[in-house]
Amino acid sequence: MPKQMTGAEMVVEALKDQGVDTIFGYPGGAVLPIYDAIFQQNHVRHVLVRHEQGAGHSAEGYARSSGKVGVLLVTSGPGATNAVTALADALMDSIPLVCISGQVPTHLIGSDAFQECDTTGITRSCTKHNYLVRSIADLPRILHEAFYVARSGRPGPVLIDIPKDIQFASGTYTGPENVQHKTYHPQVKGDARAIAQAVEMMAKARKPILYTGGGVINSGPEASKLLRDLVAATGFPITSTLMGLGSYPASGKNWLGMLGMHGTYEANNAMHDCDLMVCIGARFDDRITGRLDAFSPGSKKIHIDIDPSSINKNVKVDLAIIGDCTHVLGDMLSLWRADSAEKPKLDAWWKQIDVWRAKKSLGFRQSAATIKPQYAVQRLYELTKNRDTYITTEVGQHQMWAAQHYHFEEPNRWMTSGGLGTMGYGLPAAIGVQMAHPKALVIDIAGEASIQMCMQEMSTALQYRLPVKIFILNNEYMGMVRQWQELLHGARYSESYSEALPDFVKLAEAYGGHGIRCSDPAKLDDAIMEMINSPKAVIFDCLVDKLENCFPMIPSGKAHNEMLLGDTGEDIGSVIDAKGKMLV
């Protein structure tokens, strides 16, 4: 039954119809009618952030940990521009978001009105799609279309810019059931012949590897289950990108660890030497491939992706399968099981992999005097692995150490800014995760520099009594910047020292949370337990070795089999050539 209501009421009604229970936002002049509609209902809970970037990352954390679409609500002008970083982040990492922004009334658009900006123009290249609503008649359709576009195909952020007069205007609301998108219908089922060909190639392989990514997680829990079945059925070794951690359990016997710039020795060497690479929901990003012309030179490559533009973008593949991971993996698995042909013997390949594994490339030497950052993550993992734990991170060395030393058994447990590399992501993301999972233990593994980029969200955590734990690996440096300066710029640490740091313990207390500091390896476990057992939001200032570098590492411009390991004693300042220095 179509209902008459205002534009602002339609927004809330559409959120309800789309199953949205939580949104993140910040009010302002151009969204007041929507805030008024929110005030008068009980279906949608609004979380007031302290900065719109925080709203965006919170919505991302909510989306990634729950598999639902994340929603943020911001005002015009600065509200919208503050959300841009989070939108770009969600686009890069394929996270489904709907951002509703207020706009000045239609008749003022283009007049440089107060808090006016060209929101659809500014966000065009950092959203999957965006809309400026020009008529109340279009609003219900656009609201439902936005959710459809955000979650379908390769997910991404969608923005709806709603002028204030449209929010006040009355019209007829229609539900999502009648909205059929005119043009956007991504292919989810993979081509049967291509899948058959893939299975044939897999059956012939002697040195195969599965290289998986965030697409498996985006496809839903069923895809992770099918992936595990496929690994069990084929016996293939498996590695994953940063985004894909958890889709295959780190305790699984075929797990090689993460690959790429800070991936394990065994994962990268297996990628380099394999004869068949099956890429599932990953995109051959430069952090993964290293030097392109030396990337896995002897292998045939199969690429499964829902986005046709990912195929042959960076690396030319031999066989492409366009489709959703769940469908393709399901079809692949049943074909593999039905195929009576003799399956490959991979003993020699596993023997080689064991040689690489024996390098123990993630090894580090813990000292009795200072906490090594790797040790801190290791202890955090040991003390939280048997709990219902979700991990978010900021960006930098601590992020890589978390990826290397925290081991994920399930999908949707690991929230990190992969593509855009957004410092400041972790705390607001943790808030989003905690909103979706109120009873869970949510930890933001942070650096002392990154955490200060969205520190204000501590106030949000306290307001909603969210017991998020911020575990800062404090080395008093923008660690990854410092590491690259050591590698590329003669150890001239230009502006990478974190000077004038706040007292994080007092800062936690100032916000009303709990502060903990630890610098003694012997007391670390107790301190971590104190953090876990605190009912409040906690800032844990973990003082770690200041000059520790993140290894292993593929230096820029190098190939997978030219990794730097931590203990080689090589002068890391001389490893990267002039061409490599040009890269990021």
Next chain:
Amino acid sequence: MNAMTTPPVPASPPSPYSSASFKSNVESHTLSVLVDNEPGVLARVVGLFSGRGYNIESLTVAEVAHAEHLSRITIVTKGAPETIDQIQHQLERLVPVHKVTDLTLADKFIERELAMIKVSGTGEHRSEALRLSEAFRARVIDATITSFVFELTGKPAKIDDFVELMRPIGLVEVSRTGVAAISRGPERM
């Protein structure tokens, strides 16, 4: 080091993955893009080209089906075959895009451009301009005692040639539509 004892450096395997090969054999392609005629759709297409570093040699756009709100954009672009392929996929990814066809791959297609060319002069120059315009089948669509505006339709190269001929005779300015293109035969794109 003794060169005789140095082991031969193994030739690196031929690699299709080198980014260097992407810059080879640049080709010109004509793409037809059928889009929903909604606000901002042209900005999306143009922004995609500038944002990803692709070339636009020519771009035309007009509504082609009023009732269905469909516009057709014709883009002439230059790049290696891999790049053209990528451009096509990136265009298809835009939400309001219905269909993208690489007419150059379809092989049989027609492209035309319309130009208006203003030439001024008197005496011998004026009559020479008129004679040449007849040879090119250009039409006079405006005339004064001292000037002509010619209308010329054809392939871009033909228009280029005509403009070059007019230059020494008294070329004032040129306005061109850019290329419109369509495939031959009965099929739709």
